[in-house]
Amino acid sequence: MTVRAGILGATGAVGQRLIQLLDPHPDFEIAALTASGDSAGKQYRDAAKWRINMQIPDDVAEMTVGETSPDAVPDDLDIIFSSLPSSVGAAVEPEFCEEGYVVSSNSSNARTDPDVPLTVPEVNADHIDLIEVQRDERGWDGALVKNPNCSTITMVPPLAALDEAFGLERVTVSTLQAVSGAGYSGVTSMEIIDNAIPHIGGEEEKMETESRKLLGTFDGAEVSWHDARVDASCNRIPTLDGHLENVWTDLAESATAAEAEAAMEEYPSLDLPSSPDQLIHVFDDPSRPQPRLDRDRENGMAIATGGLQETEGGLQFNCLAHNTMRGAAGASILNGELLLENGYL
Numbered sequence: 001m002t003v004r005a006g007i008l009g010a011t012g013a014v015g016q017r018l019i020q021l022l023d024p025h026p027d028f029e030i031a032a033l034t035a036s037g038d039s040a041g042k043q044y045r046d047a048a049k050w051r052i053n054m055q056i057p058d059d060v061a062e063m064t065v066g067e068t069s070p071d072a073v074p075d076d077l078d079i080i081f082s083s084l085p086s087s088v089g090a091a092v093e094p095e096f097c098e099e100g101y102v103v104s105s106n107s108s109n110a111r112t113d114p115d116v117p118l119t120v121p122e123v124n125a126d127h128i129d130l131i132e133v134q135r136d137e138r139g140w141d142g143a144l145v146k147n148p149n150c151s152t153i154t155m156v157p158p159l160a161a162l163d164e165a166f167g168l169e170r171v172t173v174s175t176l177q178a179v180s181g182a183g184y185s186g187v188t189s190m191e192i193i194d195n196a197i198p199h200i201g202g203e204e205e206k207m208e209t210e211s212r213k214l215l216g217t218f219d220g221a222e223v224s225w226h227d228a229r230v231d232a233s234c235n236r237i238p239t240l241d242g243h244l245e246n247v248w249t250d251l252a253e254s255a256t257a258a259e260a261e262a263a264m265e266e267y268p269s270l271d272l273p274s275s276p277d278q279l280i281h282v283f284d285d286p287s288r289p290q291p292r293l294d295r296d297r298e299n300g301m302a303i304a305t306g307g308l309q310e311t312e313g314g315l316q317f318n319c320l321a322h323n324t325m326r327g328a329a330g331a332s333i334l335n336g337e338l339l340l341e342n343g344y345l
Helices: 013-022 086-098 121-138 150-166 203-214 257-265 325-341
Strands: 003-008 028-035 079-082 102-105 143-146 168-176 229-233 243-251 280-282 303-311 314-321
Touching (some): 003 013, 003 086, 003 325, 013 028, 013 325, 079 086, 086 102, 086 143, 121 143, 121 150, 150 243, 150 257, 150 280, 150 303, 150 325, 203 229, 257 303, 314 325
Parallel strands (some): 003 028, 079 102, 102 143, 280 303
Antiparallel strands (some): 303 314
């Protein structure tokens, strides 16, 4: 089965990553591209300032970019991937769902809405069935599914492994986030070169809320958020890609560093086209993971951890993920694969 896919916000940083990953995908076929009014009507090669280290696929380069409206895309699309700014997504994504489109979105709007699945498939695949509640409550034929913030998705799989094995009571995290997380025009060179910025607007709240929803339980009607306390401090540093995070945990049961390493390494991946063979890679070398060396593991879809140390009441570790692959475009596509596997496309 070939799944016809559209991309909303196709000219932006995450939109370009979606094209990079979808063009060779075994199941999905790019059938529509949309962007802002300034780009609509142009061929994609003329509309996009292409910044991926590969050529624009020939068939995509010649596609005409449409307006971001349900009236402007083909009515036979099976799925839509959204990388819109959240302010635009909040207005536009429900319109697509009302018209019967299934939307897998990277945009931050609606992630914590009680009837919107927020999923990392390896961690909470069962939450995808919240779609049934959503359709009943909103009267949609379509559906809206979200992946979490790129900083949240970096730490949640290791936390899920620890929670499953030992019980999770509290999390404190300090991030060192790459500039690509802000988009191509989000941080100027004069701000970030020879510098670090100890605040990223809204980021801490996203990590503190989204992680608890992801680690929560779904009973078929609603998601009960995990009751662990999560405190985050988010910092921008001058790396291009790859969010590195320092995490401290309080656990319900004591665990050695070796036991925690085993829990992380044994935490299962999934048999989806974009799934890494091993979800969490653990380094014994305390100087790893590092963004430049480890962000591209398993096509950028693995989580790398290291620096495991026992603390009073818990554990400390470092974790890393490629923020525009695992943390954005790849996460949306993985959710699309989960939707396909579960019969929602």
